Amino acid sequence: MVDCCSAPGLIPFEQAMERMLTAIKPITESEFIPLTSALNRVLASKVSSPLNVPPHNNSAMDGYAFKLASLEKQNTLTLVGKSMAGAPFQGVCNLGECIRIMTGAKLPNCCDTVEMQENCQTNEDNVTFLEERKFNDNIRFSGEDIAINQQVFDQGKKLSAIDIGVLASLGVPQVEVFRKITVAVLATGDELKSPGEKLNEGDIFESNSHALTAMLGKLNVNVINFGIIADDEQAIRAAFQQADQEADVVISSGGVSVGDADYTKLVLEQLGEIGFWKIAMKPGKPFAFGKLANSYFFGLPGNPVSALVTAHQLAVPALLKLQSAQPKNKQLLKIKTATPLNKRPGRMDFQRAVLSTNEQGEMVVTSTGSQGSGILTSMSNANCYIVLASNQGKVAANEIVDVQLFDEVIQ
């Protein structure tokens, strides 16, 4: 399936992405869930509106409703009733008459225009209209947001907070969504300790699985955390086999670079079809992708920035595809760089940077400084990537560069 392992040299980022997305078959199983737990879930069927939204013509103002023809010969009308939100006017409003109406209250069929109360003078049952009005002023029309039978969302829509509001406005109590996928997360390395443990000489705290688990939370997947696995063939095999049994996707970090990749690579080749790719991207050159017996596998580099950039740039689109979600298009903005940028041709760079407004009110992008793949603060201080094409060399200050804003998955 993955024919990349033996490819000499580096493969372009776009090619790696395309091969990976081609290999992933989206899940098809779906379930009905209440709207209250549908945030970030993916719709398994399209949604069309069962009603007009709003369902009736209503007033956009607190004021008075009438037939505009009533104001042709006079500017004082007789008040004959009221329409409140949830308690519509039940009578008839004839020419020369008006009713009190509140914002959101149903507009009776006998009225066609609303005047706001600030432009009216009231005297007992008489209302005097001080300003000229136009036909249909201050009316919100039935169906002006969504018309009955109109398709509102397509299959594959990942539901945002606003989308949940739209579905509620349709009166939809539950939605059909694709089942949640389960992702197993593992960190490999003898030097790794969990936060809270004691560090021995040469140890470091393990951060990749923590950041990754938090990112996966934004995708609303089930996460099984396998913790830290020693650099040991038996331990790695046992962990990968168990993870493969329990999850749709297994994501490990560490051990994919040349030096200590041996056990990971050996075990993965025994268990499935895995490609060890050298991707022409920076950070994150080494990356593994393929299939175990039951699951897809992503092997991220160990360096924290490399792990998170490859997870964000490569694994997230792959997980979205597996979730049957519509692909996100990554928008690039053309922005002036405030600082010169170091770059050697040969790899596509995802430099971490801050997009801001300078004193002249122009948008500029500023590098977060040292771009070493172990310097995680270069990423936590950033709000965007500067994306530099593979063949690009150094960039001078004030040149225009491509900027990709961080999305909700890593913020």
Ligand code: AMP
């Ligand atoms: P490796 O890819 O295993 O050779 O690791 C490359 C670098 O990343 C080494 O300095 C490791 O100590 C570090 N590293 C590997 N895994 C993690 C992790 N889960 N959290 C933090 N640093 C890590």
Ligand code: MG
């Ligand atoms: Mg390691």
